[in-house]
Amino acid sequence: MNNIKLNDRYSSLFTADSRYFVCTGGRGSGKSFGVAVFLLSLTYEQGHKVLFTRYTMISAQTSIIPEFIEKIDLMGVNEHFRITKDEIINMTTGSSIIFKGIRTSSGNQTAALKSLNGVTTFVIDEAEELTDESTFDKIDFSVRSLTKQNRCILILNPTTKEHWIYQRFFQNSGVNSGWNGSTNKTTYIHTSYKDNKDNLSSSFLEQIFEMKLKRPDKYEHQILGGWLSSAEGAIFRNWRVGDYIQTEISCYCQDFGFSVDLTTLVKISVDKALSKLYVKEIYGKAGLSTTDIAMKNKMECGVDLIICDSSEPRLINEIKQKGDLNIRPTIKKKGSILSGIALMQDYEIVVDRKSHGIVRELNNYVWQEKNTKPNIGYEHYIDAIRYGLTFLIQGQNSGKYVIR
Helix, strand or coil, X not given: CCCCCCCHHHHHHHHCCCCEEEEEECCCCCHHHHHHHHHHHHCCCCCCEEEEEECCCCCCCCCCHHHHHHHHHHHCCHHHEEECCCEEXXXXXXXXXXXXXXXXXXXXXXXXXXXXXXXXXXXXXXXHHCCCHHHHHHHHCCCCCCCCCCEEEEEECCCECCCHHHHHHHHCCCCCCCCXXXXXXXXXXXXXXXXXXXXXCHHHHHHHHHHHHHCHHHHHHHXXXXXXXXXXXXXXXXXXXXXXXXXXXXXXXXXXXCCCCEEEEEEEEEECCCCEEEEXXXXXXECCCHHHHHHHHHHHHCCCCEEECCCCHHHHHHHHHHHCCCEEECCCCCCHHHHHHHHHHCCEEEEECCCHHHHHHHHHCEECCCCCCECCCCCHHHHHHHHHHHHHHHCCCCCCCCCC
């Protein structure tokens, strides 16, 4: 076996007796490399079964397994491993790494992870994408080997401080972000590109230097791996993840995308008395044809009201006819984007626990430099919500449209 030099901070993966390992860092920090080498090394002990997950893993064979094969090549131990489309088995010990996605290919339902029996180590890569803490807990409780150390390893690029990982492992545990060490049942490993310069290209380092000069806030978050505060440019701070509650004032709402942008459908309901706006993601997909949209809407909405972007009257009419749908345009006037944002800010927004796309947009929906309009790229679900809420609250017949 070839000797591979790992950052010293990852030595705690081998030595700490913690149950939880939180591995954070920005781009180029080497965290994925360090964990992968540890997992392959772990399989040289008998009796280990590693469950390696991502929230979305369409094909481990084409996405994550090639990255592990690269590490096996570097270690010079190809003859020790048998590799299938979703598993790496160490033939010298029988220990293995199984690759599974948490989300099913059909949508937002949590996959039935049927291979949990006997798991000794649970890994979630890109853990920031998992916004539902209960899903993590469900898998965590299933890792209960009596003969081996049980480990839950989270690998992530830090996102906003509203995320449950920050709340649970940092804020509620009294741990500062960026700290390396162990406390209670958790070991923290944080690295940045500064710890991995020998393995980074000169062009990548030049990009980092340019970002540091021009966008120090982006450098702090994406490169150094700092957690984002909601005060740093986020337009919406008035939201939380919770249960969707159906009220008397409600509708479906839609934003149209084309070949690249998402077409989104969201269900919303409004509690005026409590100033709460409940939102639930139904679907978000790029490349949908008019027929696709009509059929998906018919299946999800039936005859219930759909409020959509008013800038495409021909498209609205075509969808309406193809699906026999109750779809109509929102109210759009001059300054409607800013007024719609202001209207959304008047409510506490409660995001359904499975609405990961909405959460992702709320975490990334920020003002342009002059605070006159939002940046483009994270607005597809938010625009749909804005259309629906504007119609329900400010429309001529506001409050009279109800989903049955």
